[in-house]
Amino acid sequence: MWFTIEGDRAWLLGARCPACGTVCFPPKAGPCPNPRCPAEALEETRLSRRGRVWSYTNSCYPPPEPFVAARPYTPVTLAAVELEEEGIVVLGQVKDLTVGELAVGMELELTHGALADGRPVWMWGKP
Amino acid sequence: MSHPIILGVGMHPWGKWGRPFVEYGVAAARAALRDAGIDWTDVQFLVGADTIRNGYPGFVAGATFAQALGWTGARIASCYAACASGAQALDIARARILAGLCDVALVVGADAAPKGFFKPVGGDRPDDPDWLRFRLLGATNPAYFALYARRRMALYGTTPEDFAAVKVKNARAGALNPNARYRKEVTAEEVLASPMVADPLRLMDICATSDGGAAVVLASESYARRLGVTRPVRVAAVSTVTPTFPNTVLELPAFATDSTAAVPPPERPFRAAVAHAAYEEAGLGPGDLSFAEVYDLSTALELDWVEDIGLCAPGEADRLLREGRTALGGRVPVNPSGGLASFGEAIPAQAIAQVCELTWQLRGAAGPRQVPGARVGLAVNQGLFGHGSAVIAVR
Ligand SMILES: [Zn+2]
Numbered sequence: 001m002w003f004t005i006e007g008d009r010a011w012l013l014g015a016r017c018p019a020c021g022t023v024c025f026p027p028k029a030g031p032c033p034n035p036r037c038p039a040e041a042l043e044e045t046r047l048s049r050r051g052r053v054w055s056y057t058n059s060c061y062p063p064p065e066p067f068v069a070a071r072p073y074t075p076v077t078l079a080a081v082e083l084e085e086e087g088i089v090v091l092g093q094v095k096d097l098t099v100g101e102l103a104v105g106m107e108l109e110l111t112h113g114a115l116a117d118g119r120p121v122w123m124w125g126k127p
Numbered sequence: 128m129s130h131p132i133i134l135g136v137g138m139h140p141w142g143k144w145g146r147p148f149v150e151y152g153v154a155a156a157r158a159a160l161r162d163a164g165i166d167w168t169d170v171q172f173l174v175g176a177d178t179i180r181n182g183y184p185g186f187v188a189g190a191t192f193a194q195a196l197g198w199t200g201a202r203i204a205s206c207y208a209a210c211a212s213g214a215q216a217l218d219i220a221r222a223r224i225l226a227g228l229c230d231v232a233l234v235v236g237a238d239a240a241p242k243g244f245f246k247p248v249g250g251d252r253p254d255d256p257d258w259l260r261f262r263l264l265g266a267t268n269p270a271y272f273a274l275y276a277r278r279r280m281a282l283y284g285t286t287p288e289d290f291a292a293v294k295v296k297n298a299r300a301g302a303l304n305p306n307a308r309y310r311k312e313v314t315a316e317e318v319l320a321s322p323m324v325a326d327p328l329r330l331m332d333i334c335a336t337s338d339g340g341a342a343v344v345l346a347s348e349s350y351a352r353r354l355g356v357t358r359p360v361r362v363a364a365v366s367t368v369t370p371t372f373p374n375t376v377l378e379l380p381a382f383a384t385d386s387t388a389a390v391p392p393p394e395r396p397f398r399a400a401v402a403h404a405a406y407e408e409a410g411l412g413p414g415d416l417s418f419a420e421v422y423d424l425s426t427a428l429e430l431d432w433v434e435d436i437g438l439c440a441p442g443e444a445d446r447l448l449r450e451g452r453t454a455l456g457g458r459v460p461v462n463p464s465g466g467l468a469s470f471g472e473a474i475p476a477q478a479i480a481q482v483c484e485l486t487w488q489l490r491g492a493a494g495p496r497q498v499p500g501a502r503v504g505l506a507v508n509q510g511l512f513g514h515g516s517a518v519i520a521v522r
Contacts, residue, residue, distance in 0.1 A: 057273035063265030064246035087387030104281035
């Protein structure tokens with residue numbers, strides 16, 4: 001959902017407006033979210049795989065349902081990562097890094113992992 | 128534009144009382160009517176701010192409160208705009224009064240909140256971003272507040288000690304407020320020793336969820352004159368604006384910001400735009416404020432708001448705080464009510480409670496937390512999914 005994997009690489013799938021170049025994540029069909037753009041439909045696009053940390057945090061306590069928390073629980077790390085070309089910030093879980101290892105401005109790369117119930121999800125990780 | 132008059136205000140104290148939300152709303156409404164010196168049977172229009180966590184009666188709050196007060200044949204409306212619901216309800220009442228369609232309206236909001244983290248409404252809803260952010264990311268509300276807090280630390284050098292100082296300031300004010308849920312002063316050490324919830328925010332940096340109710344009686348100028356009201360508090364502005372594309376703040380519950388690939392960011396980010404629209408409508412500016420009530424969902428967010436409402440430039444709210452200028456006794460007290468830090472959030476009631484505080488302060492009736500000589504007050508707030516909320520009251 002909203003991402004694709006080829007070999008050992010993952011990409012976020014967004015939507016791009018063919019008229020003005022506005023990008024959205026998650027992807028949507030249309031119309032273009034730019035209120036001054038007349039485009040009715042958007043095209044699927046792969047987002048840049050690397051970006052810089054806009055901010056980050058963690059959940060020290062297990063998040064409530066419908067999240068499926070691992071047992072025993074270890075804090076989920078989250079990062080909001082700024083993609084320069086698209087001009088957007090995308091939130092995701094962080095794989096194998098704790099808040100102590102992150103910093104605003106640090107480069108991260110898209111990867112993927114599984115939630116505690118096995119459902120695959122995009123994640124940010126070390127480049 | 129003439130300014131509608133706040134004839135009466137009332138609240139049911141915030142807490143965890145375990146009663147139905149209707150009781151809090153009715154208690155607040157009756158207090159506001161007493162304060163206004165009118166009867167429920169005089170009210171021509173009632174607007175209820177909805178709660179989504181209390182079943183059907185919550186979704187039709189206008190009708191629910193009208194029935195609980197006793198059917199009178201009054202016109203009603205119900206509205207929902209998340210945390211901004213109260214301001215929207217006030218705006219609906221104001222519009223009807225200014226249009227000459229009614230002379231006196233009652234605005235009521237109340238909530239009975241569940242324990243712990245806010246979670247999405249139940250069931251499988253893969254098209255609802257509020258459900259999906261929990262399902263896919265485990266991104267709770269405090270997680271978003273923490274992202275803003277960490278960003279602030281990185282941009283401006285704000286420290287956890289600054290965050291703690293916000294809580295200390297607001298707890299001191301809240302201790303003086305009989306409607307507040309938490310009425311105990313706290314020390315910075317206590318805040319810094321409370322458990323980490325979402326790094327860098329600790330338990331005492333984050334607002335709780337509460338039960339509570341608040342109500343306002345709003346009237347036309349001629350109606351107030353007939354009652355012989357002198358020097359009333361007036362609503363000079365209500366701003367309910369949305370963000371302007373592209374919104375570059377990662378808003379709760381979104382997965383991403385808007386894109387700046389085609390259009391540069393707007394002149395004012397969303398929160399600043401919410402306040403700006405209110406200033407424009409009132410013909411006033413930040414320099415005119417005697418005090419402000421801002422939506423301190425976290426201690427860190429209060430500092431952002433202080434800048435967004437123009438009390439100082441971005442990055443300077445920490446200094447204002449350290450110099451005591453936003454505390455009671457300072458040049459422009461922020462959250463003299465004690466803020467969400469002392470109340471906890473009762474969603475549809477909160478923006479109305481802010482207006483109650485504006486009214487008491489402007490009347491000079493706020494007791495030991497009174498801002499001396501208060502003439503202009505601003506209340507700001509932001510609801511999920513792009514709901515701005517700002518009210519300016521003057522006397
Ligand atoms: Zn477009």
